[in-house]
Amino acid sequence: MMKDWVRATIVAVLTALAASVAELLDRGGSTTALVVLTGFVALGELVVLRPPHRAALPLAYAFMLVLVRATSPAECILAFAVAELVVLPLRTEAWSERVRASVEHFGAGIVALGVYRLADSIDGLSPTPRMLSALALSGVAIIVVHEVSAFSRSYRLPPIGGADLALVASGMLMAIGFRGVEARESVGLWSVALFSIPLLSAWYSFERLAVISRTSAQTIEALSVVPEMAGLATPGHAARVADLSVLVGDRLGLRRRDLDDLRAAALLHHLGHLCLDAEEVRDRPIEPAEVAEKGAEILRQTDLAKAGDLLATDDLHLGGQILRVVSAYDDLVTSGTPVDTAVDALYSGPGFVYDPRVLEALDATVAPSAVSPVGATAG
Amino acid sequence: MNDQRATRVTAYCVALATFAVGLGAVLGVRGPLPALAPLLALALLHLFAENQLTDLTAELGSSAGVMLCTAAMVVFRSDHSALGVFIVGVAGGFYLPQVMKWEWRKLLFNCSMFAIASVASGLVFWAITGTGKASPGLLLLAAFPTALVYAVANVVMVSIVVMLATGQRLRDVISVGSREYLVYFPFALLGVFLGLLYLDYELALVPLFLVPIIVARQAFSSYLALKRSHEATVRILVGALEAKDPYTAGHAERVADYAHYIGLELGIPASRLERLRLAALMHDVGKLVVPNHLLNKPGKLTAEEFDIVRKHEDVSVEILTRIDFLAPVAPSATSEAAHFSPVADDRGQPVEPHIVAVADAYDAMTSTRSYRRALSQDIAFAELRKNSGRQFHPRVVDALISGLRRRGEVHGAGHELFVHHVSAPRGHTGSAGLGDLLPEADDVAAEPTGR
Numbered sequence: 001m002m003k004d005w006v007r008a009t010i011v012a013v014l015t016a017l018a019a020s021v022a023e024l025l026d027r028g029g030s031t032t033a034l035v036v037l038t039g040f041v042a043l044g045e046l047v048v049l050r051p052p053h054r055a056a057l058p059l060a061y062a063f064m065l066v067l068v069r070a071t072s073p074a075e076c077i078l079a080f081a082v083a084e085l086v087v088l089p090l091r092t093e094a095w096s097e098r099v100r101a102s103v104e105h106f107g108a109g110i111v112a113l114g115v116y117r118l119a120d121s122i123d124g125l126s127p128t129p130r131m132l133s134a135l136a137l138s139g140v141a142i143i144v145v146h147e148v149s150a151f152s153r154s155y156r157l158p159p160i161g162g163a164d165l166a167l168v169a170s171g172m173l174m175a176i177g178f179r180g181v182e183a184r185e186s187v188g189l190w191s192v193a194l195f196s197i198p199l200l201s202a203w204y205s206f207e208r209l210a211v212i213s214r215t216s217a218q219t220i221e222a223l224s225v226v227p228e229m230a231g232l233a234t235p236g237h238a239a240r241v242a243d244l245s246v247l248v249g250d251r252l253g254l255r256r257r258d259l260d261d262l263r264a265a266a267l268l269h270h271l272g273h274l275c276l277d278a279e280e281v282r283d284r285p286i287e288p289a290e291v292a293e294k295g296a297e298i299l300r301q302t303d304l305a306k307a308g309d310l311l312a313t314d315d316l317h318l319g320g321q322i323l324r325v326v327s328a329y330d331d332l333v334t335s336g337t338p339v340d341t342a343v344d345a346l347y348s349g350p351g352f353v354y355d356p357r358v359l360e361a362l363d364a365t366v367a368p369s370a371v372s373p374v375g376a377t378a379g
Numbered sequence: 380m381n382d383q384r385a386t387r388v389t390a391y392c393v394a395l396a397t398f399a400v401g402l403g404a405v406l407g408v409r410g411p412l413p414a415l416a417p418l419l420a421l422a423l424l425h426l427f428a429e430n431q432l433t434d435l436t437a438e439l440g441s442s443a444g445v446m447l448c449t450a451a452m453v454v455f456r457s458d459h460s461a462l463g464v465f466i467v468g469v470a471g472g473f474y475l476p477q478v479m480k481w482e483w484r485k486l487l488f489n490c491s492m493f494a495i496a497s498v499a500s501g502l503v504f505w506a507i508t509g510t511g512k513a514s515p516g517l518l519l520l521a522a523f524p525t526a527l528v529y530a531v532a533n534v535v536m537v538s539i540v541v542m543l544a545t546g547q548r549l550r551d552v553i554s555v556g557s558r559e560y561l562v563y564f565p566f567a568l569l570g571v572f573l574g575l576l577y578l579d580y581e582l583a584l585v586p587l588f589l590v591p592i593i594v595a596r597q598a599f600s601s602y603l604a605l606k607r608s609h610e611a612t613v614r615i616l617v618g619a620l621e622a623k624d625p626y627t628a629g630h631a632e633r634v635a636d637y638a639h640y641i642g643l644e645l646g647i648p649a650s651r652l653e654r655l656r657l658a659a660l661m662h663d664v665g666k667l668v669v670p671n672h673l674l675n676k677p678g679k680l681t682a683e684e685f686d687i688v689r690k691h692e693d694v695s696v697e698i699l700t701r702i703d704f705l706a707p708v709a710p711s712a713t714s715e716a717a718h719f720s721p722v723a724d725d726r727g728q729p730v731e732p733h734i735v736a737v738a739d740a741y742d743a744m745t746s747t748r749s750y751r752r753a754l755s756q757d758i759a760f761a762e763l764r765k766n767s768g769r770q771f772h773p774r775v776v777d778a779l780i781s782g783l784r785r786r787g788e789v790h791g792a793g794h795e796l797f798v799h800h801v802s803a804p805r806g807h808t809g810s811a812g813l814g815d816l817l818p819e820a821d822d823v824a825a826e827p828t829g830r
Contacts, residue, residue, distance in 0.1 A: 051598070132583075162590075163598075166591035169586075169588075170587075172587055176580075177576075190568075191572065194568050195569075195572070197569055198569075201592075202591055202598060204595075205595050205598035208602045209598055209602040209605065212605045215657070215705070218701060218702040219661075222702050223664070225698065225701070226620075226668065226694075271616070271620075275620055298616065301619075
């Protein structure tokens with residue numbers, strides 16, 4: 001696959017070429033600036049802020065505000081359309097997703113244009129506050145379109161956060177710097193380039209954050225396999241228990257944070273086995289409770305302390321109950337018990353009293369007719 | 380820091396502060412006084428930036444400082460009030476944790492340094508742009524030499540303090556980290572904008588300016604926090620897994636530390652260093668699937684037993700491969716990738732496996748194992764040197780030795796953190812790790828680092 005910087009360079013080179021042609025054809029006119037701004041929007045489609053738990057926000061949103069203010073409606077629409085078309089082949093997602101993103105961002109730009117024109121035409125305000133509020137409203141309109149689109153896909157409203165604010169604020173500054181208000185200084189395209197710097201450092205920070213979050217999650221997943229490789233659990237047990245526990249937890253209404261802890265606890269619930277002192281457990285069978293307590297003891301020393309609590313045998317959290325039920329269920333199913341009898345067996349399990357709410361939720365989750373809320377539970 | 384060095388640093392800080400106070404007095408008496416509103420606003424912003432953006436600026440130098448000082452130069456340009464720039468600079472030196480602990484030498488140094496650097500660069504800026512109307516283009520252009528002077532002043536003053544405190548040569552201190560000053564240039568340009576915006580719109584637009592910077596900073600501190608938490612978690616998990624074997628307790632953590640020293644000596648960039656540390660911490664994770672009685676068997680392993688022990692390398696590689704961030708250095712866990720071959724062209728090959736191999740061998744030699752006691756550091760160094768260029772990467776061996784010497788660390792016989800109450804046989808130098816356990820002598824070459 002093409003590297004990010006290669007794709008960005010392609011757009012930059014195309015922009016430079018088009019701008020040179022524009023300068024030749026229309027010396028001193030506004031075409032060159034229009035072309036360069038279009039190039040910024042296209043580049044901004046490739047550089048995307050990815051805050052945690054938030055639909056990705058392209059830097060293009062900020063650059064759109066400059067076009068909305070600085071160009072005529074026709075030029076603005078043309079610029080958005082060209083930018084979205086140019087990046088369409090350079091996006092990395094599946095084609096349906098590329099088209100959806102391009103259409104959504106184009107739509108957001110058009111809405112922003114409409115809102116700006118409407119707000120800027122209101123009489124009774126002096127030019128500077130009018131322009132500022134029109135720009136702010138226009139920026140908010142982009143975010144609203146983004147939210148509505150995200151909602152229509154996941155039926156969840158992602159929380160608006162700092163990244164949205166940063167995009168709107170930077171876009172407003174770029175628009176003001178590009179062309180001043182009431183005969184004040186303007187610095188043209190410089191403002192667009194330079195106000196991108198804070199956005200780029202935000203982008204860099206979010207990327208590093210995403211890498212370390214992924215590393216952290218993958219490390220736990222990788223470690224979860226060690227007991228299986230050592231022959232202490234059936235292959236895939238930890239991953240299956242984690243996935244099913246999260247589904248059951250989601251059905252029981254656990255919050256995202258609790259689901260994350262449940263997932264970590266489920267993945268690491270056999271790790272304690274590897275840590276038991278070899279001398280102490282020599283020549284005697286190891287009790288499941290020992291493994292759980294050891295795991296809890298270790299996880300409680302880390303930032304996964306809440307996950308550790310779930311492993312403790314005296315734990316009364318719903319998460320802990322879910323983990324024990326699902327783990328027992330997976331043991332039954334992997335040892336050959338049919339799915340429907342496995343749940344029944346847990347209801348009447350000898351010596352164990354499982355939480356009936358959890359059993360009901362498990363029953364509903366694994367029933368063949370159950371519609372699993374796919375995508376809504378990814379921890 | 381010994382007493383003599385401490386005295387020198389104190390003297391330097393006091394001298395710098397005296398100069399700065401004198402400079403401020405001259406500017407106050409002879410120059411025009413700055414307008415109060417922009418002075419307060421910019422000084423407070425500088426104070427805020429240096430206190431709130433420290434996480435971000437640790438990677439970006441004091442770029443927020445250069446931005447706000449440049450803004451002050453633009454705002455006070457009409458009457459060349461150098462005192463204004465001076466005061467805005469001083470404000471950045473008040474780092475509140477240092478004020479609370481009353482670390483007066485640091486406070487004196489920082490305040491003086493910011494003030495002197497700001498005034499020096501401000502004079503350059505004004506010399507180019509004058510007092511009258513100047514086009515934004517000229518102001519932006521002038522920001523380049525201004526940032527250069529600011530950076531040079533900053534580097535010289537900081538480097539002298541480092542030289543006095545550590546006894547290193549000035550040249551060595553300056554060459555370290557000079558690349559980070561490149562970010563001063565875009566931030567000086569941003570400062571010009573901030574100044575122009577202030578002149579045109581006063582405080583109205585300043586919040587807009589701060590929002591993206593604060594958001595970037597918050598994301599960056601979440602990243603740093605998660606990074607620390609992740610490494611701590613891996614340390615504890617790996618430590619707990621190792622703890623069942625008294626001979627290797629703390630091994631991974633020490634190997635990670637040694638690998639980090641080597642990486643620093645070799646000048647590996649920060650993100651790769653992070654990867655190296657985590658990979659080194661987890662390089663032995665596959666050992667967990669090897670039954671304890673084989674790991675600690677005092678005596679030679681049979682060929683089958685040796686195969687089982689060798690299998691752990693594959694498990695380690697598989698586990699590292701499952702983590703995207705570590706996958707590129709997953710071969711660090713195999714002895715093949717780590718074996719240095721003087722014939723093969725190793726350009727383009729990652730150096731990480733060699734680093735982990737040397738760190739691992741050094742720790743194996745300097746700690747007691749079930750089959751032999753710890754060797755002394757001198758013997759371990761001699762052994763690494765002897766095999767440098769044959770089994771170990773020569774640059775990596777040199778880096779480890781100089782890294783440990785620089786820190787004055789001594790490991791090995793008599794310096795072990797964990798004293799074992801077991802009588803392990805004394806080993807000879809050939810037994811880096813598995814050493815004596817290898818089935819036949821000709822296998823020693825195939826299993827160089829003996830993990």
